[in-house]
Amino acid sequence: MYSRHRFRGLRRSLAAAIVMLASIAFWLSQPAYAEYGDVVINNYSDAAGMRPVVFPHWFHRMRFRCKVCHADLGFQFKAGGNQINMLKIIDGQFCGACHNGDVAWSVENCNLCHSAKPGTPTQVHESTIQKLAAPTEPARK
Ligand code: HEC
Ligand code: HEC
Ligand code: HEC
Structure with missing residues (x-):
């Protein structure tokens, strides 16, 4: 069985990855x-x-x-x-x-x-x- 703790870690790294991709997209979109x-x-x-x-x-x-x-x-x-x-x-x-x-x-x-x-x-x-x-x-x- 997965512990809630483990899910939280997964969610946190997913969130971090999304933030990182968003900043790269923002940076690329700048003139x-x-x-x-x-x-x-x-x-x-x-x-x-x-x-x-x-x-x-x-x-x-x-x-x-x-x-x-x-x-x-x-x-x-x-x-x-x-x-x-x-x-x-x-x-x-x-x-x-x-x-x-x-x-x-x-x-x-x-x-x-x-x-x-x-x-x-x-x-x-x-x-x-x-x-x-x-x-x-x-x-x-
Ligand atoms: C490889 C680089 C490059 C690309 C790609 C480029 N230009 Fe230029 N263009 C220049 C340079 C260098 C000048 C001279 C800039 C100046 O002295 O103001 C210039 C000048 C101009 C000028 C003013 C002089 C003239 O010929 O009337 C216009 C208008 C212009 N470009 C439009 C465009 C358009 C529209 C495109 C895309 C279809 C384009 N350029 C793509 C480099 C480029
Ligand atoms: C002797 C060949 C040559 C001449 C002349 C030349 N370029 Fe380039 N330029 C290149 C090559 C090769 C690349 C890289 C292309 C690639 O990465 O696919 C490049 C890339 C670029 C880039 C993109 C740089 C980057 O960070 O990726 C710009 C902007 C550019 N040239 C503008 C100009 C303008 C404006 C002129 C004229 C004033 C000019 N180039 C004249 C060969 C040349
Ligand atoms: C791909 C083409 C290209 C190459 C390679 C290149 N230059 Fe230039 N250089 C230019 C262009 C374009 C300008 C700007 C001319 C204009 O504004 O009309 C320039 C401007 C200059 C200027 C005047 C502006 C400044 O920065 O003081 C100097 C000096 C100069 N080049 C030196 C060099 C030297 C030294 C090398 C070799 C190490 C070199 N260039 C290689 C294209 C080139």
């Missing part, structure tokens, strides 16, 4: 905000009614040599320093050299790139310059 070192690109997005683009630089740096993007694909070493638009991307330039459903997922995943909070200006997120320029602003984490 992706820029992290340290990410480049936010917003030359045109806001004006076009799209969220600005978050480019996770370190994520890409771990996978490709600098040369691939900054020499072969012609990306300037400057946040916002490239005139990127969707025509060029679909044409295979810039992000579109890889985000073509071949090297990486394709352009129809708008929200994976256009993920910054509306109004976020072009920047290297949490760069040293930014910190020096606004020393009183509380750190956002």
